[in-house]
Amino acid sequence: MANAREVKQRIKSVKNISQVTRALQAVSASKVRKAIDQLEDTRPYSVKAWQVLQHIAKQPDRSTLHPMLVKHSSVKRIIAIVISGDRGLAGAYNSNLIRTVETWSKSITVPVKYITVGKRGRDLLLRRGKDIMAEFSNLPAEPSYNDISPVGRIAVDTFLGDEVDEVYLVYTQFVNRMNHQPVVKKLLPLETDVDERVKVFNEIESLTGGYIFEPDQTSILEEIIPRFTILQVFHAVIESLASEHSARMVAMKNATDNATALADALQLEYNKARQQAITNEMLDIVGGAEAISE
Amino acid sequence: MPIRCEIVSQDRLVFEGEADIVIVPGSLGEMGIMPGHAPLLSTLELGVIRVKSGELEDVFTVTGGFIEVQPDIVTIMADAAENVEDIDVKRAEEAMERASQLLKKDLSVDPDTYLRIEAALKRSTLRLKIAAQYRKRGQRSRPPGMGTSE
Missing domain, CATH: 1.20.5 (Single alpha-helices involved in coiled-coils or other helix-helix interfaces)
Known part of the structure; x- marks a missing residue:
């Protein structure tokens, strides 16, 4: 059995750790609230923007409308935008995301280039020998559209410059505080997939004939399509942030609980060791006294 | 049959409800959208959105943005919008x-x-x-x- 002093030292260090994790938990709890607020405030606009893009992509003469709607005949070059966190200590948040990237990239036969947002994703992908063409890190705690737009801008520009055939977006979707799902979404070319979030809003899918465009087709599509596409990247970052903070909060809560349980167990061990030491001393005294009295 | 009208600005949902007619400041002049309107996509100018439903009228200022019309729904994506009462x-x-x-x-x-x-x-x-x-x-x-x- 370990001696009492060693156990006492361990108890102290475990308690110190639990203080740190408790503080981190409190910080994450307030951040998660802010992130969810921001997510809920910006969600209606993003969802509507995505719906409009879907409607545009459903137009009968879609491929003549805008180059971002045109499917490239052969897909040889792919970009994936991977949105991760800048910091660790968020449980499985970052590793789940990277695992999703790995699984997805195995199904792709052509080389993939990565644009990473967040240090963790960058480091983890680098370690796996991925080809990273751009990285963004140290984003502000509550990023605005302007903070994120360069990320989407790169994707849009390379696509329009015919340097890439498809662009994917990998991020963590925030379902609720306990549940966040890494997802892979095809960003470009714009296609009509059934989006989960559209269903949530319980929209009656209306028949879309050809649009009337005002002031004219080119100028409005030129304005809407790149902007709304970039907005999707922004929204993905907001979703990911809310997920990251809540993942960290849960991870830190677990760590605090574990540390408390461990400290309790060690306290018991310490008490035992202390009692054992006293018993031993008493045995010594009794033994000594008997030896003298004989 | 009324048309559904949703006004979202970049930072919140501003209005959601039924309307008989929605009048918006389109880039080519004021437009009144009624139920069953053909699909339309337009930019918006600085101006006033009026959402009329029976005797009721909600008025919003808008600083620009987009409008998408489907036969049963009008979606207004405003840069910023505000109810006149607010x-x-x-x-x-x-x-x-x-x-x-x-x-x-x-x-x-x-x-x-x-x-x-x-x-x-x-x-x-x-x-x-x-x-x-x-x-x-x-x-x-x-x-x-x-x-x-x-």
């Missing part, structure tokens, strides 16, 4: 004052800044005008605070 007249006056001071004081600012100040001036002027116009008529279509988020 306009803070005092703040708008202050903003107008500030902007016009800036324009008077220094005309040598770079074009971008100039445009920004001018836009701010236009916005606050519009809000004041609309607030005066619609509130004077006493046309409170609904108790304050209803129909807007928060």
Whole structure:
């Protein structure tokens, strides 16, 4: 059995750790609230923007409308935008995301280039020998559209410059505080997939004939399509942030609980060791006294 | 059959409800959208959105954005939109004052800044005008605070 002093030292260090994790938990709890607020405030606009893009992509003469709607005949070059966190200590948040990237990239036969947002994703992908063409890190705690737009801008520009055939977006979707799902979404070319979030809003899918465009087709599509596409990247970052903070909060809560349980167990061990030491001393005294009295 | 109308700005859901007609400041002039309208995609100018449903009328200022029309739904994606009942007249006056001071004081600012100040001036002027116009008529279509988020 370990001696009492060693156990006492361990108890102290475990308690110190639990203080740190408790503080981190409190910080994450307030951040998660802010992130969810921001997510809920910006969600209606993003969802509507995505719906409009879907409607545009459903137009009968879609491929003549805008180059971002045109499917490239052969897909040889792919970009994936991977949105991760800048910091660790968020449980499985970052590793789940990277695992999703790995699984997805195995199904792709052509080389993939990565644009990473967040240090963790960058480091983890680098370690796996991925080809990273751009990285963004140290984003502000509550990023605005302007903070994120360069990320989407790169994707849009390379696509329009015919340097890439498809662009994917990998991020963590925030379902609720306990549940966040890494997802892979095809960003470009714009296609009509059934989006989960559209269903949530319980929209009656209306028949879309050809649009009337005002002031004219080119100028409005030129304005809407790149902007709304970039907005999707922004929204993905907001979703990911809310997920990251809540993942960290849960991870830190677990760590605090574990540390408390461990400290309790060690306290018991310490008490035992202390009692054992006293018993031993008493045995010594009794033994000594008997030896003298004989 | 009424048409569904949803107004979202970049930071919140501004309005959601049924309407008989939605009047918006389109880039080619004012448009009235009624149920069964053909699909339409248009940019919006600085101006006023009016959502009429029976006797009720909700009025919003809008600083620009987009409108998408489907036969059964009008979606307005505004850069910024505000219900006329929620306009803070005092703040708008202050903003107008500030902007016009800036324009008077220094005309040598770079074009971008100039445009920004001018836009701010236009916005606050519009809000004041609309607030005066619609509130004077006493046309409170609904108790304050209803129909807007928060």
